Amino acid sequence: xxxxxxxxxxxxxxxxxxxxxxxxxxxxxxxxxxxxxxxxxxxxxxxxxxxxxxxxxxxxxxxxxxxxxxxxxxxxxxxxxxxxxxxxxxxxxxxxxxxxxxxxxxxxxxxxx
Ligand code: FES
Numbered sequence: 001x002x003x004x005x006x007x008x009x010x011x012x013x014x015x016x017x018x019x020x021x022x023x024x025x026x027x028x029x030x031x032x033x034x035x036x037x038x039x040x041x042x043x044x045x046x047x048x049x050x051x052x053x054x055x056x057x058x059x060x061x062x063x064x065x066x067x068x069x070x071x072x073x074x075x076x077x078x079x080x081x082x083x084x085x086x087x088x089x090x091x092x093x094x095x096x097x098x099x100x101x102x103x104x105x106x107x108x109x110x111x112x113x
Contacts, residue, residue: 010095010099013033016057026091028051034057039091040090041072043068044088045065050067062080077108086094091103092104
């Protein structure tokens with residue numbers, strides 16, 4: 001579990017919310033709760049590096065960057081709407097004793113729209 005970093009309590013991340021966190025071992029991460037499922041993607045939009053955690057988490061599981069409107073699938077990291085063309089990384093997430101732990105980047109099948 002040493003590759004996992006504690007980023008906060010589940011109760012502080014209600015459904016529909018996102019949280020930007022700085023970790024010691026990787027790029028900034030955006031932790032989200034969509035429909036009770038907690039996950040994490042890279043927090044830097046691949047269009048022009050705006051923080052996705054400051055955008056909008058839609059009910060369909062896409063994160064909208066509020067700078068120029070790009071969207072990413074939070075489960076796969078895939079860019080779903082221009083101007084972004086490249087995916088954001090997806091990270092392994094575990095919930096242990098009510099705490100959110102973010103781990104290494106995971107490989108996903110669909111990474112580009
Ligand atoms: S920086 Fe995100 S859409 Fe441009």
